[in-house]
Amino acid sequence: EEQLVQSGAEVKKPGESLKISCESSGYIFSNYYITWVRQMPGKGLEWMGVVFPGDSNTIYSPSFQGQVTISADTSTNAAYLQWSSLKASDTAIYYCARPIAARAKYAMDVWGQGTTVIVSS
Amino acid sequence: DIVMSQSPLSLPVTPGESASISCRSSQSLLHSHGYNSLDWYLQKPGQSPQLLIYLGSIRAAGVPDRFSGGGSGTDFTLKISRVETEDVGVYYCMQSIQTPLTFGQGTRLEIK
Numbered sequence: 514e515e516q517l518v519q520s521g522a523e524v525k526k527p528g529e530s531l532k533i534s535c536e537s538s539g540y541i542f543s544n545y546y547i548t549w550v551r552q553m554p555g556k557g558l559e560w561m562g563v564v565f566p567g568d569s570n571t572i573y574s575p576s577f578q579g580q581v582t583i584s585a586d587t588s589t590n591a592a593y594l595q596w597s598s599l600k601a602s603d604t605a606i607y608y609c610a611r612p613i614a615a616r617a618k619y620a621m622d623v624w625g626q627g628t629t630v631i632v633s634s
Numbered sequence: 635d636i637v638m639s640q641s642p643l644s645l646p647v648t649p650g651e652s653a654s655i656s657c658r659s660s661q662s663l664l665h666s667h668g669y670n671s672l673d674w675y676l677q678k679p680g681q682s683p684q685l686l687i688y689l690g691s692i693r694a695a696g697v698p699d700r701f702s703g704g705g706s707g708t709d710f711t712l713k714i715s716r717v718e719t720e721d722v723g724v725y726y727c728m729q730s731i732q733t734p735l736t737f738g739q740g741t742r743l744e745i746k
Binding site: 548550557558559560562563572573574575576608610613618619620621622624625626627 | 635
């Protein structure tokens with residue numbers, strides 16, 4: 514079964530760093546983009562960016578460029594989303610997702626369960 | 635960025651009736667190869683989003699044929715015939731013709 518399993522919920526203080534993960538199984542990790550999506554409390558979905566594990570090519574939304582780092586490691590079949598200095602406004606649920614076809618960025622049919630990040634002093 | 639606008643934002647529906655959600659994009663989503671780069675997703679309460687429709691009109695695996703997607707260019711519609719209680723949630727359209735990919739604001743379907 515193709516699946517994405519995300520790391521557990523995090524509670525952090527402003528200014529702290531964080532790296533959350535999205536582990537894949539059941540398919541060839543290097544052939545499919547991984548997308549990260551943010552959902553702030555009570556709000557809609559926001560596309561943050563994608564990484565292609567096969568060559569680590571990454572595309573960010575301008576809204577998130579410089580705010581987060583998206584990466585992937587084919588040795589662990591995992592994608593990552595990291596912050597160097599968290600803000601309260603980073604409080605959200607973060608989803609990773611995989612598209613329906615290799616090398617496509619659309620039609621995300623496999624989703625992680627979401628990682629809740631709470632940033633509070 | 636391409637702006638996606640959905641309407642209505644709230645949609646109360648009686649079970650068994652049909653429902654329709656509109657999605658408009660600020661630029662054409664019609665690819666030169668003839669397909670539309672438009673997906674529909676449903677996020678049920680407390681769950682991750684799930685793919686319903688991609689390339690404008692193709693149902694994802696396991697999606698009931700009560701769901702259909704149509705439209706082209708800048709105007710798209712998701713139709714749900716014979717709404718069931720399990721269809722409750724927030725429906726999002728998303729364009730993928732250019733990065734950054736962008737979602738509509740979401741349409742909350744509720745049962746009357």
